[in-house]
Amino acid sequence: MDFADLIQILAATVRLSVPLIFTALAGLYAERSGIFDIGLEGKMLFSAFSAASVATVTGSAWLGLFAGILTGVLLSLLHGFASITQRGNQIISGVAINFIASGLTILLGNAWFGQGGRTPQLPNTARFTEITLPFAADIAPIPFIGPLYSGLISGQNILVYLAFLAVPFTWWVLYRTRFGLRVRAVGENPGAVDTAGISVAWLRYRALICCGILAGFAGTYLSIAQSAGFIREMSAGKGYIALAALVFAKWKPLNVLLTCLLFGFLDAASIRLQGIIIPGFGEVPVQLIQALPYILTVILLAGFIGKAIPPKAGGVPYVKER
């Protein structure tokens, strides 16, 4: 494996980790506010479908992104209504959203486009395509830095750059703004927030809206940036891997970035290693590599790698104590 191969794997790592980063950050806003969100998968899937549908009809990637975000936010509000206003079980509400997304996207896709749940192939004008950064071609011949710049940093679509910007932005929101302070507080002790004269429900709704926006970005990326159309079940469990990444990252934004890159790398490596035979060992067990994110998360949760302490008030509907 030479340097060019490595750059290729790294580029694939970046591309594969983007939906994880968006989704894990989406989950971070929700869970830091005390709302478990197992419906990330469904939000991502439905957003992917909306983005592709709107991009197909309007021919605009940006309108597609808007539709993806709107879908993410609406599903989040549904989750909020069930789990904040009605104080329902957050896991059940999330699972329901996953089922709704899985079924409705196929049903609507078939009704609208008649291609068995797919959306039509999008032309490049209706997608987010690769952006070549300035001087990429000029720097390319320079050893080491050249390929790194032109092959990895340049030539990604705008959503990739946004994903990497979303990480420091989320950190800044969480630790440097009033909203972030309150979100962190409400996930730990909603009573403290309530007695400080702040509405617990409204605060959690706002955190869920942030969650929906980011999930919308993730879905949009899947269908109109990474691919050129929606395919049924295209989220393929990424929402769950993102949740695992969130736990692995101990609900911290910068850790989320590193974890998602690690999980993305494992994914990229497993694709790369498909069918390759290691002498004396046999074929590389790709499934094992694909399962590694989950295995690592379970090991973490079992307490072998530090300790993952979730937000204390997570999963519990807030009721004033009596």
Next chain:
Amino acid sequence: MTASTLDPTPAIELVGIDKRFGAVHANKNIHLSVAKGSIHGIIGENGAGKSTLMSILYGFYHADSGQILVDGKDLKITDSQTAIRAGIGMVHQHFMLVENFSVLENVMLGVEGGVLLKGGETAVRGALQQIEREYGLDVDPDAIIEELPVGKQQRVEILKALYRGAEVLILDEPTGVLTPAEADHLFKMLAQLKAQGKTVILITHKLREIMAITDTVSVMRRGEMVATRKTAETTMAELAELMVGRRVLLRVEKGEAKPGPVVLSVENLTVKDGRGVTMVDNVSFEVRAGEIVGIAGVAGNGQSELLEAIAGIRKASSGRIVMNGEPVDRNGRIDPALLRKKGLAHVPEDRHHMGLVLSFEENENSILGYQDDPKYLKGPFLNIDAIRKDAIEKIEKYDIRPADPRLKTANFSGGNQQKIVLAREIERDPACLLVGQPTRGVDIGAIEFIHKRLVSLRDEGKAILLVSVELDEIRSLSDRILVMFAGTIVGEPAAHADEQEIGLMMAGIGREAAE
């Protein structure tokens, strides 16, 4: 402070505050006036409605009716934000702090002073330093709450209120979690606050604190404000009597007890709560066959924890419990199911949380905990017919109404629910019965029935340990009375002791001290 500087307008005035939680009437038409610049104590037993009243004042709950006047002006306190703006601060019994936040972050939560934190942090830091200088509250602003001792955490709560510009500071049972030294420090702080012209409302069930620090004291009992006195003009004995109150005496006909051999013996039992506070402190006593031993005390003095430890629900940190001469290991796992097999039955204090599953049918609750008994089983399955037949027998014997074993338990009245629990435990024919608050929330007719049943059980030669906050109940049922105060048994008054004498013991004062 001289009389001339006293502002005649009360800082706080409550007029006709009324509040219900479902069937519980927590506050009944409360009137209260708190003078500016004074320390006003509100005393009453646990569950008397003190905390509810103060939560209403702080906008945490809404009163069903009534009026709140702050500085003489009528104020609709719809939420805590309104109360804070009106200069009311509250230190809750369970601290409202975010444990993994710094002191600074906790103080500024809700008053960040802008969208970004930076400006607010600087402002809070400055203001904290000033408050610290003025009141001697030294707390490191960057310390993390969960690493601070409880006393300091409480100071953070006070700082929070002061930073929000509180003129009236409400403290809900502030000394419950403090060591005596920390409590002394707190009282010094409160005196200083008063000297600065602040008004303090102190909620407590401890008479000593009231006498030591307050100017005025109001007594609450079962949701009602029963009296307000100048502290200088009252005595602990009077307050104790007002707190516990007199009820219509329901005399129980019973003959002399014929105590047999010791059935239950508790030796040097110590129990700590989740926070490590000692609730039961080195308690020893015995209960013999054929006698009722009653544990009297103001609620919250460790009786509940004692009962739960004996029943195996709560872990004791040291000590031994011996039943029929056989020790029950306190350090290893205690299994309530095993204790039941050995003949220890338990009627828990809180029937809704521990005694019953309210969404179950009556017949299901009537075997709860004994469902492994072969007589209720048919192979690996429950024998539904046998269970229902058994339930009907109990319903008839205990006159449970309505007489429907298929009715959801939540639909029975409090008295009938209590009879379901009693029937279940007593009909097991236990050697020893633990009973907590047997008649709480129970109507008069059922009280009489329950009392008679307990006495007849005693006459059958069972050992009964009774815990109740109703002094009358203790006095009319018990053959021996033990008084608990602050986790210890402070005395065993004679069976004929009068109410006042027991009341003094319950308040933690010996006879000599009161005179």
